[in-house]
Amino acid sequence: MRLESGVPSGPLADKWDKHRAEMKLVNPANKRRFRIIVVGSGLAGGSAAASLAELGYDVDCFCFQDSPRRAHSIAAQGGINAAKNYQNDGDSIWRLFYDTIKGGDYRSREANVYRLAQVSVNIIDQCVAQGVPFAREYGGLLDNRSFGGAQVSRTFYARGQTGQQLLLGAYQALSRQIHAKKVTMHTRTEMLDLVVSGGRAVGIITRNLVTGEILSWAGDAVVLATGGYGNAFYLSTNAKGCNVTASFRAYKRGAGFANPCFTQIHPTCIPVSGEYQSKLTLMSESLRNDGRVWVPTEGGDQRAPTAIPEAERDYYLERRYPSFGNLVPRDVASRAAKRVCDEGRGVGKSGLGVYLDFNDAIKRMGKDVVEQKYGNLFHMYQKITDENPYATPMRIFPAVHYTMGGLWVDYNLMSNVPGLHVIGEANFSDHGANRLGASALMQGLADGYFVLPYTIGNYLATAGPSPVKTDHDDFSRTAAEVSDRTRRLVGRKGHRTPDHFHRALGQILWDHCGMGRNSAGLEKALKEIPALRQEFWEDVCVLGGDREYNVALEHAGRVADFLEFGEIMVRDALERRESCGGHFREEYRTSEGEAVRDDEGHAHAAVWEFQGADKAPVRHREEMSFEFVTPSTRSYK
Template sequence: MDLNAKIPDGPIEGKWDRHRFEMKLVNPANKRKYNIIVVGTGLAGASAAASLAELGYNVDCFCFQDSPRRAHSIAAQGGINAAKNYQNDGDSIYRLFYDTVKGGDFRAREANVYRLAQISVNIIDQCVAQGVPFAREYGGLLSNRSFGGAQVSRTFYARGQTGQQLLLGAYQALERQIGAGKVKMYARHEMLDLVVIDGVARGIITRDLVTGETRGWVGDAVVLATGGYGNVFYLSTNAKGSNVTATYRAYKRGAGFGNPCFTQIHPTCIPVSGDYQSKLTLMSESLRNDGRVWVPKQKGDTRRPEQIPEDERDYYLERRYPSFGNLVPRDVASRAAKAVCDEGRGVGPSKMAVYLDFADAVRRLGQNVVADRYGNLFEMYERITGEDPYKTPMRIFPAVHYTMGGLWVDYNLMSTVPGLHVLGEANFSDHGANRLGASALMQGLADGYFIIPYTIGNYLAQAKLPKITVEHPEVQRCLAGVRAQTTRLLGIKGRTTVDEFHRELGLVMWDYCGMGRTAEGLKIALQKIPEIRARFWSDVAVPGANEELNPWLEKAGRVADFLEFGELMCLDALERNESCGGHFREEYQTPDGEALRDDANYSYAAVWEYTGEGSAPRLNKEPLEFKNVKLATRSYA
């Protein structure tokens, strides 16, 4: 597997500029001769589809939701980072770059991260021009706040709905191109295979979720922006439909999968309340700006929070990390919460929760200011739990939120399959082993608005692409494969529901490949997963037929892929004998319980190659070089 990242030469500050000059261009009059397939309409997909169409390319765009506006980017709450330094507090492109590489625990590619920091400033300009209603100060200028893992205020936000507003900006740009006829939009269509012809990505297979019709599509390049795979854990903050199918099927067609074990556990989610639970709800990290995290000092303390006096409370983040306090990065905050609960100091009915307390903030700022900043989040909490956070502290616990791993891409965002480009959370990304808050929106939009429009031209200008149609035998072969799987799933007629299998897989993943991992546990998971998979294929109950709207058939296909993908994650986690960022191997920790990296042996991106059914995937390595940021143990103390 060729893992040449194609990083441009020269000093890091000039790489992107130089690359933009050196890349080949497609003549404006020729752009309309190219057809590009874009799958997914979140921040990355919608911004890419709109921008490519504006340039003149013809775009076929697909999403499984009923409207492109509903992609899961819509649910991002907190904000988007940009190195604008509007607050005059010492921010710079270099600082955002440095914070991101460090926050990712030195497992990201320097050149990509630097470019991301450079582009961050353009994103804000673009979004404001589209009419994104960011929060503003009384003087009419943009407001900023600080976010976990940063000591400057560089986060732009639109109340607690930043993802929604940024996505609506991209969606509106996309709808404008749909209206102009440059983008053909296919909603309620799910991608079920990638078509690779002569080693080049040339098309996809989709199922129309309303009629059940499967059909092939061909184009000159394929762009996947299909999001992350956090739902492999069953319970996560992801939308119910989020899945690994598009990227996993591309992996089976030859695209290397990078760092699949790098998952992010978000520290501030509403705890699990029962076994009927279908998803977990995030409470924005911005709450940690004013909320204080604590548990009782005493184990098994059953008093109500207001009955526990100040000196019997342990504000453990402030105690352990005095300079960052409650604003430590997500992986650090999550592990610290797990540690106090494991000690028996957790709170609430399950004892798997910690308090996030706003009493001080209400005293200091007044209820009005707190309501202005977090009102909608407090309401959401109240709706779900029936408790009022103005009066009693919130209960929170970590939950799976984001996946840093994804399909490996080079500097041009192209995977190991020529022609297949991967954007946003779907790629193995710029976040290394841990993503900092407010960086996902930044990356999705950087990829879609400002990187792919250039790099795809460079690819098309040089690629030799023979004309093909959907009648091509490879398209037909892929179609037949997809139809056969559908027939097989509907034919099992077993007794166990798709959700029951999914839940069972999720528990195995959470127990053995979640916040704390051990070689022993991962080996157990690697035995259990194939066993669940075998039962799935003999006993799953998929009601209904293919030729109708059938959400259970859709879900069965996604869970079938999770049942294979989970194994790949565990394998990756087992192979990486170190702790870094969101990957915490309990065998590798400092005496204070912090992650212990092994830079001598694991300073690489692990890229997995599919070698066929029943055959072990092959591990390839892209070595990571740090020429600008000095490798150091992360310290937030």
């Protein structure tokens, strides 16, 4: 497998400009001769499809939801980072770059991250021009808030619904292009395979979720913007429909999968309340701006939180990390919560929770101000838990939230399969081993609005139009394999629902490949997952037909892929013998319990190559060299 990052030479700050100047262009009149397939319509896919169509390309855009407006980007609450330095607090492109690469625990590519910081400023301009109603000061200028892992205020937000507003901006741009007939939108359509012909990605195979029809689509380039694989854990903050299928199918067609063990556990979610639980709900990280995290100093303290005196409370984040306090990065906050719960000091019925207390904030700012800032989140918390967070501290616990790993891409966001581009959460490039808050929205939009539209032109100008149409053998063969697989699943009269196996897989991954990992647990998981997979194919129940709207069939297909993919996550976690970012190997830690990174042996992206069914995949490396920053031990003390 050839893993050439293609990072341009020269000073960090000039790389992107230089590259843009050197890339080939497609003549405006020729652009309409190219057809680009975009899978996914979230921040990355939606913005890419719209921008590519504006440039003149013909675009086919696919999403499994009933509308592109429902992609899960919509659920992002907190905000989007940009190095605008509107607050005059010393922010700069360099500082955003540095915070991001440090926050990612030095496992991401310098040049990509720097470019991300550079284009971040354009994103805000673009979104404002689209009519995104960002929060404003009384003088009419944009407001900012601070977020975990940074000491400047650079996060732009629209109440607690920033993701929604940014997505609606991209959706509106996309809608405009649909109206102009430059984008053909295919909703309730799921990508089930990638078609590779002559070593080049030339199209996809889809299933229409309403009619069950399996169709082939040819394009001159394919863009995957299909999000992350957090739902491998079953319980996560992802939407129920989020899945790994598109990425995983691409992996099986030769695309390298990078760092699958890098998953982010978000520290502020509402704890699990029962076994029927279908998903976890995130409370925006912005709550940590004013809320204080604590547990009782003694384990087994059964008193109501309001009855516990100050002296018997352990504000453990403030104690352990005095300079960042409650605003430490997500991985650090999550692990600290796990640690106090492991010590038996967790709160709530399950003992898996810590308090997030707004009592001091209410005293300091008044209830009205707190309500203004966080009212919708408090309301949501009360709806779900039936507890009033104004009167009693919230209970929070970490939950799977985001996946830093993803398909490997080069500087041009193209995978090792020529023509296959991967953007947004689906790729691995920018967040290393841990993502900072408010950076996912930034990356999705950077990729879609300001990076891919340039780099894909370079590919098309170099590679030319695809010679292969849907009548080609490679299409019919791939489509036949997809139909075959669908038929293998449909009509299975086992005893268990796909959901049952999904839960079981999630439990294995959470136990052994979650917040803390060790070789014994990972080895155990490597045995349990194949066994579960076998049980799935023997005992799954999928009623109904394949030529109709069939939720069970949809779900079964996705679970089948998770069952294979979960194993790669575990393998990757086992092979990465260090602790970094969201990947915490219990064997590699200081006496104080902090992560110990191994820059000598593991400063690389691990890229997995599929070798065929029932064969172990091969692990490749892309070394992460740091020319401009010196990796240091992350300290938030």
